[in-house]
Amino acid sequence: MSSDPWGRVDETGTVYVRTADGEKVVGSWQAGSPEEALAYFERKYEGLVVEIGLLEKRVKTTDLSAKDAQTAVDHLREQVDAHHAVGDLDALRARLDKLVALVETRREERKAQRAKQSDEARGAKEALVAEAEELARSDQWRAAGERLRSLVDTWKGLPRLDRKSDDELWHRFSHARSAFSKRRKQHFAQLDAQREEARRTKERLVAEAEALSNSTDWGPTAARYRDLMSEWKAAGRAQREHEDDLWNRFRGAQDVFFAARSSVFAERDAEQAENLKLKEELAGEAEKLLPVTDLKAARAAFRAVNERWEAVGHVPRDARPKVEGRMHAVERALQEAEEAEWRRTNPEARARAEGLTGQLQAAVDKLRSQIEQARAQGNDARADKLARELEGRQALLDQALKGLHEFGG
Incomplete structure (x- = not known):
């Protein structure tokens, strides 16, 4: 026979649970040991504990309805009362009793909440009105x-009140909207008159813009066109059937003037384009110095090219970064070549490289000897491990030899 504080199994395999009302039969167990029987029904008890805990959490933290909560409590109570688990069933009943009380409390709270929401909805609709x-x-x-x-959208999202109150508030709300619509129509009738005034103003602005279109006084005329544009914007819109035509005439007059000014500026642009061509040729001449084979000669040649570069005038702004970038790239390459030459002739760096190479070569030779010895002793596992280590050391040695080669060693 086996037992624990809340249950026992007798010699016939019958499982009992202890309650305040005495022992209750849980079930019969023939499939294994008494300990397994108790463990099985204790797990059933733990399952009930989990379910009750989850229901408590749902009641406290979600909007679970009182009806659904009570149904869940009744279902769990049936399982507890069936005595098919080993544990403190009286404690579970007590928790379910507390849940019933909590559900009732929540029911009253929700009733009060609905009343409060109704009052809030009334207040909200009165505020909307x-x-x-x-x-x-x-x-x-x-x-x-x-x-x-x-x-209106907010109103639709609010709960309905009693019919009389809702209808009265809606009547006031609708009347306010109608009053606004009537005043707006009157306003736009006045706006039509203002648009007629805007049409006359823009006719005057168009006439002045067309008179200025053949001017060659570039600066002051361009400034006056900016002022005319400000006046145009301040005049407001004319009627739709006139606005586009007036704008096309106004803009067309400006286009004539600015096209003529652009033609004059084109000569300057042509000069800058020629300068760009010269600089591109000089950049190409500099690029032919790469790759650097004779550093001293390349540096002298680059200085000569750069002096001619500085003598050339401005190039178009949008082309400047690209062509200057080409010259800068050549200059950086020359600097890198100088740095590489310095590193190649640096005796301290060469000595460090030779020392590292010697250490790595000694390590590689030692590993090879150890591998041969392990193979001879039949210790293939150690030989394989050493061989993997040899691969890493050999890679480092190859890299070191390559670096030493750069010093001419």
Whole structure:
């Protein structure tokens, strides 16, 4: 027979659980030892503990309905009362009793919450009505219109009140929107008159722009065109059927002037283009110095090319980085060649390279000797391990020999 504080298994394989009301039969176990029987039904108990814990968490932290919570409690209580588990079942019943009380508390809380939400919805709708009535007097047509549309969407998202209250508030809300729409229509009627005034103003601006189109007084005329553009923008829009035609005439007059100015500036651009061609040729001449074979001669030749480069005038701004970059690349290559020459002739660096090479060669020779010895002794595992180490040392030696070669060794 086997037992624990909450249950036991008798000699017939019957499993009992201890409760406040005495022992209760859990079930019969014939498949294994008594210890296995108790362990099985203890796991069943732990499962109930987990399920009750999860339900407690759902009741406390989610919007689980009181009805669904009570159903879940009843289901778990049936399992506990069935006594098919070994553990403190009385404690589980106590937890379920507390859950029932908590569910009832939550039910009352939600009832109060619904009442509160109804009051809040009433307050929210009254606030929407008050804002709509305020907006109905606004002259900010676009912003107020968009805000009123937003208020409608907000209204639709709120809960309904009792029918009488909801209808009264909606009537006021709708009336405010209608009042705003009426005032907006009156405003746009006035706007039509303003557009006619804008048309007359723009006719005058077009006439002046066309008169200036053949001017050769480049600076002042360009400045006046900027002023005319500011006046154009300040005039507002004319009627749609006139706006595009007036704009095309206004813009066309400016295009005539700026095209003529561009023609004059083209001569300057042609000179810079020729300078670019010369600099590209000099860059190509410098690039022929690479790769560097005679550093002293290459450096002298580059100085000569660079002196001619400095004598050439400006090039177009957008082409400058590329062509200058080509010369800078040659200059960097010459600097790198000088640095490489210095490293090659540096006796301290050469001595360090020779020392490292000698150490690595000795290590490689030693490893080879150890491998031969291990093979002769039949210790293939050690020989293979040493062979892998030899591969790494040989790679380092090859790299060191390559570096030594750069010093001419």
